[in-house]
Amino acid sequence: MVVTIDGPAGAGKSSAARELARRLGFRFLDTGSMYRAVTLAAVERGIDLADSDALVEVAEQVEISLDEDRVLLDGRDVTRAIRTLEITSATKFAADCPRVRARLVDQQRRVAEGMDVVTEGRDQATVVFPDAECKIFLTASEEVRAERRYLDLVGRGEHVTREEVLDKQRVRDNGDCTRAVGKLYKADDAIEFTTDGLTREEVVDHLMKIVEKRR
Ligand code: C5P
Numbered sequence: 655m656v657v658t659i660d661g662p663a664g665a666g667k668s669s670a671a672r673e674l675a676r677r678l679g680f681r682f683l684d685t686g687s688m689y690r691a692v693t694l695a696a697v698e699r700g701i702d703l704a705d706s707d708a709l710v711e712v713a714e715q716v717e718i719s720l721d722e723d724r725v726l727l728d729g730r731d732v733t734r735a736i737r738t739l740e741i742t743s744a745t746k747f748a749a750d751c752p753r754v755r756a757r758l759v760d761q762q763r764r765v766a767e768g769m770d771v772v773t774e775g776r777d778q779a780t781v782v783f784p785d786a787e788c789k790i791f792l793t794a795s796e797e798v799r800a801e802r803r804y805l806d807l808v809g810r811g812e813h814v815t816r817e818e819v820l821d822k823q824r825v826r827d828n829g830d831c832t833r834a835v836g837k838l839y840k841a842d843d844a845i846e847f848t849t850d851g852l853t854r855e856e857v858v859d860h861l862m863k864i865v866e867k868r869r
Contacts, residue, residue, distance in 0.1 A: 658778035661792035664799030675772035685775035690736035789844035
């Protein structure tokens with residue numbers, strides 16, 4: 655069974671999807687971390703992110719593996735390094751590049767082959783797994799999403815203001831919703847669910863009910 659969870663940044667997708675996968679005993683696939691890992695590799699190699707040929711080359715050379723809690727880039731643990739403000743903003747270049755997307759989409763399908771998965775991202779229901787048995791579109795208001803992200807960043811020791819986080823979120827939302835390939839939108843057959851005012855436990859309880867109905 656494939657459960658897709660798509661939605662904008664800060665809707666609480668990652669933590670809810672991870673916990674949902676744990677409760678179901680399914681594999682969890684955080685596809686955003688793959689775009690982030692390609693970006694980190696490109697930044698570390700000093701390549702011009704706007705040079706799509708160079709970016710595709712990096713995407714083809716690196717090995718990204720995702721285990722339960724960690725993201726490995728060529729065997730190195732980059733779980734924290736891919737979540738800085740710098741990498742978050744720079745990830746738009748990899749996400750906007752159709753050839754990088756094609757490569758990562760292939761990899762995502764291979765990971766899911768023959769497995770029960772909860773997969774989370776922007777294009778999981780629309781592009782990667784159009785035949786998924788259960789599709790969820792998770793959203794939250796702009797303010798709630800920005801506040802979550804702000805608290806998350808401060809918790810990681812980043813020095814940011816709420817305004818900065820909201821500004822960057824708007825830029826990211828705009829990029830996610832307008833890119834030529836793999837843009838964020840709700841699949842016709844996805845169930846939309848707003849997480850404003852709910853705890854992670856409440857969100858996961860609700861998601862479990864949605865999944866159970868389709869099992
Ligand atoms: O979900 P997360 O914030 O970690 O994703 C990082 C970036 O990767 C997002 O801003 C989005 O633009 C991009 N992304 C994507 N397609 C996905 C997952 C993430 O374009 N399936």
